[in-house]
Amino acid sequence: MIKNYFKIAIRNLYKNKLHTGINLIGLSIGLGISILIFFFIQFEQSFDKFHSQAEYIFRLERHEKDENGFNSSYSTPISTAPTFGDEFPQVRQVTRTIGGGAQAYLDESTIQFQPFLMVSPEFLEIFDFKLLRGEANQVLQDKFGAVITEKTAKKYFGDTNPIGQTIRMRMEDDFEEYQVVGLLEDLPANSSIQFEVLLNDENMDFSIGKESQNSWYNVYGETYVVLNDPLAKREVEAGVDAMMKKVLGENYVAGEYYFTLEPISAMHLLDTQNPGMIENTRPQLLWILAGIAFLILLIACINFTTMAIGRSTTRAKEVGVRKTMGAEFGHLVFQFLTEALLTTLLALIFGLILAETILPTFNALFEKELQLVYRFEQILVLFGLTLAITAMAGAYPAFFMSSLAPIRVLKGNLSFKFGKQRLRKGLVAFQFSISFLLVASTLIMVNQMNAIRNHDLGFDQDMIILVDVPDVPSTSFVKSITASFAKAETYRQALSSRSEVNSAGITISTYGDDAFWDGGFSLEDGKQFSFRLNFVGGDYLKTIGLELAEGRDFNPDPKSDSSAFIINETFAKAMNWEDPLGEIIPNNRFNTHQIVGVVKDFHHNSLYGQIEPVILAKSPATLFSGVNMLMISSASNPKVVVRGNGSDIEQFQAILKEEWERIYPMDAFSFSFMDEAVADQYKADERLGKMVFLAACIAILIALMGLFAMAALAIAGRTKEIGIRKVLGASSWSISWMFNKEFLVITLMGVLVALPLSLYFMQSWIEQFTVRNWPSWFNFFLVAIGGILFTIMIVSGQSYIASQMNPVKTLKDE
Known part of the structure; x- marks a missing residue:
């Protein structure tokens, strides 16, 4: 029986090529974008969790009061690391990370600036960066020993073994020789801490004087601590005040200088403009991208649902005959859901191809090294997404069609005029409102970023x-x-x-x-x-x-x-x-x-x-x-x-x-x-603007395909009415207006809902700038006019073709 269901489903999908094609294109685009965004969100949330001690490692954040309130930073004094290690028994290990750089060369033909990271000897015991050569507890013990990544080794030594080789770096007046004692596998793309060369932090003596090293008011680099128990975080933070009183002495003022601990698993997704020595991603970006993926999928699913309802006229008699022949309600539901599942599975395949195709462009846009890796977890999510879309897009049509009474259907007493189906009108209006919401949001972002680019900064940046x-x-x-x-x-x-x-x-x-x-x-x-x-x-x-x-x-x-x-x-x-x-x-x-x-x-x-x-x-x-x-x-x-x-x-x-x-x-x-x-400075928001613009284009494309199909279905269901009106002398223009006014009402509903919502949702985004420039109402008016014109063009084109049909053919009895 199941085999028969699939046969009938394939036959029905093949028979209705236009509607199947529109559903496939919409769902494929929606799934392709959603899959890409899903992998991106998963990648961003995986940062720094590959360290085996991730839940025990915390980064220190310094808080200091000034006349404007509290100034917070991840930069810490040199003395912070040993002090936390000595004062808190809950702290098992501690390491500094101090950025630096120097002129480095092997010979006169190889001279370049080499950035490095100065760290405590325990660094590679705390963090799980994979050592290909050397021991984690030994390689950073020597002041003049260097640990380099594979990429750095290739840059200096080609394919030869780098261990024992030297890199000369100018650390003061003279060039010092650093012997390569460790080789690291290139760092994971989902590591917040990135570097090319690691040096022992004793090298800070070349650039930081002893007075500065002992000062609690000069800050250099960052400090990470490893706790015996993650729950000890509160105990340590509660004891910071007593520690500061001890180290500051007479300069101590209660509550004006203290430290808090931040889990490293949370430091990449920070809602801050100043993330310290790491590159961060704002959590809002992930929420926005997830929202975009959901909206695009929702528009595609609405297309599926509205077209399935629109085809009720042609499928109703099929349901009536099948019920008369003994088909049960559950069997019919399963039949319609099978068609939805097949469409979704095909769309998933095309969506995966699309995601792989646009992945390089996506990586270039967000400056990431994202890869689509299909492990069991990812396959399970894709399977769940397929079932969810099948249910969301196919459930209502399946239950609606299967519940039709066979006597009424076969007597021809059912009416499926477009104007009387409030659900379908509501779905199409909702679809338009989403599309216009994205278009209006794009307009606001483009207008604001243009204002930023053209704002007088008080200096001349050109040439x-x-x-x-x-x-x-x-x-x-x-x-x-x-x-x-x-x-x-x-x-x-x-x-x-x-x-x-x-x-x-x-x-x-x-x-x-x-x-x-x-x-x-x-x-x-x-x-x-x-x-x-x-x-x-x-x-x-x-x-x-x-x-x-x-x-x-x-x-x-x-x-x-x-x-x-x-x-x-x-x-x-x-x-x-x-x-x-x-x-x-x-x-x-x-x-x-x-x-x-x-x-x-x-x-x-x-x-x-x-x-x-x-x-x-x-x-x-x-x-x-x-x-x-x-x-x-x-x-x-x-x-x-x-x-x-x-x-x-x-x-x-x-x-x-x-x-x-x-x-x-x-x-x-x-x-x-x-x-x-x-x-x-504005890269993140420029990227976001491009992403919203892309989403708006996709949403419009899917919505217009849906509008085209819905207009075709509405007109196909009223061909006899059109024939009668033609016989009675109606013009092509009046017939076109009859359909246009119904769709224009839906378009206007979408616009009237979307424009205020766009202003509401974009308010918090635009308030982050000190220079703000909202688009004029004329711009929003043009967006509305554009939507109306698209609606008129699509509906008029379909209605014109229908009005040119010979009434003799349309009024001919079946």
Whole structure:
């Protein structure tokens, strides 16, 4: 019997090629996108869970109070690791992770900047990164031993055995030799902690002075602890206050400086702009993508349901005959569900092919290394999804059709006019509302991102190239910055003599969230004042295009203006200075200094955050003399900021490289574009906008296919009525309007529901920006008009063909 059900199902699907095709296309697209999103969500949720001790490992988060409330960060003082290990018996192991980098080379032909991660010797015992060669408890014991990944080994040593080989890295004035003692398998794509080279954290002595290492107000890198019991997290956090009182002494103020513990299994899916040394994914993105997948599938299922109901006229007599021949209700339900299952299985196959086809594009969009791996768990989910769609799309038609009374059906007493089927009208209206919701959301996102791109940031980002200058390592931070700036100045002056260069300056920070360093000092009344700082040189203001509100620029001579500060307007307002020029910061710790200029406010952060008080300085010694808080979240090496005169960017790059190799032949040339640094801040929302746009296009396509099929079914069910109207003198236009007005009402219902909902749902997204720009009502009006025009085109085309049929044929008795 079951074999017979499948035969009949295949015959019915083949017989109704148009409706089968529309259902297959809609469900295939919906399933393909949903499968891809399902694997992506599963991949994102798997981050860091491959570590065998994942539930025992926690990352420390530091909380410190300032005048704006609490400042939270994952950067921690150097002393944090040993202190937690000593003070808490619940802590079994602890490790630091401090990022760094140096010029590295094997020979004169292999010179490049090599990033590395300085960690405690227990690092590879805590985290399950697979060692191919070496022992986890031994490889990080030696200060001058290096553990590298397979990819790094191939870069330096090709296919030869890297163990015992050396990499020379400039760690201070000289190049130190590091022997490769361990080889790691390339890191998993779902690891939040990424690196190329691991070094023992004793190497921080090359760049961090002893005073800074012992300070609780200077932070470097992050700290991870392993607890004996995950439930001990609360005990440790409860004991932090007593620990801080012990280590801070007279500087201790209850509740103003403390640490909390974050499970590593949760650190990738963080709802924060500042995730620390890792790249995070906002949980909202996963919810939005899951919602998109569900909506697309729902639209496809609605198509299936409405078309099945629409075919009631042709299937009703079949049901009546089968019931007369003895078919039971359950048998008929099973028959219709079998057809739905076959359609869904075929759509699943096509959907899997589609998912594999667009996977590279998806990975490029989200910058991921997602792979579709079909293990038992994934197959089980796909099987469950198939059954769910079969039930969702086929259940109502199956039960509806199977419940028809055979006497009424065979006597022809049933009426299935489109206008009288409220359920079907409601489903189609709901389908349109989803489509218009996605279209309107896309419109809002595109409009907002255009506003972000066109917003005046207070500086000129065009035709600016940033050339990285390797820092000169030193245990004295001031000496390191000063020496690095001197190195950058040599290159800057060489460029300034070239006619192709408009101007050139030097900067530590560029643009973006946490690009400018955080500083703080105590005011005379004891309150803490927080600000952002940047060290600059040369013609920085001129090159970057910052405008002076009052005062003067720095003298480009590196030996002058060592005691001068330039502030922004927000800093002056925060200090209540009506005439800032010549003012002295009210703090007796600062060396002799003077405010010489005020620049107009500019956006040093992305447009997610407000403009903050900013100090620009030439001398690190002068500025550091007065601060009691410093947090460095970006690179500490200077960059030469260069603006070109011409428009040939490739030729300009070649000039910059030529000068660099002439002056510093032993250092790798590295550069970036200022406008790319700006654009990078909004990558996540740009990706989301593209995804919503794609979803809107798919939703519209499926909805329009459904509209086409529904119009065809509605017109096919009323061909005799059309014939009678033609005989009585009705025009093609009046017949077209008869059908159009029914579908236009549905379209308008969808629009009226979708537009307010889009404003409601997008409110929280757009509020994350400090610059907000909603689309005008005219834009929404155009969306509505577009939907109406599509409806008219599709319905009019179908009704016109029907109206041209010969009434003799349509009125002929069967």
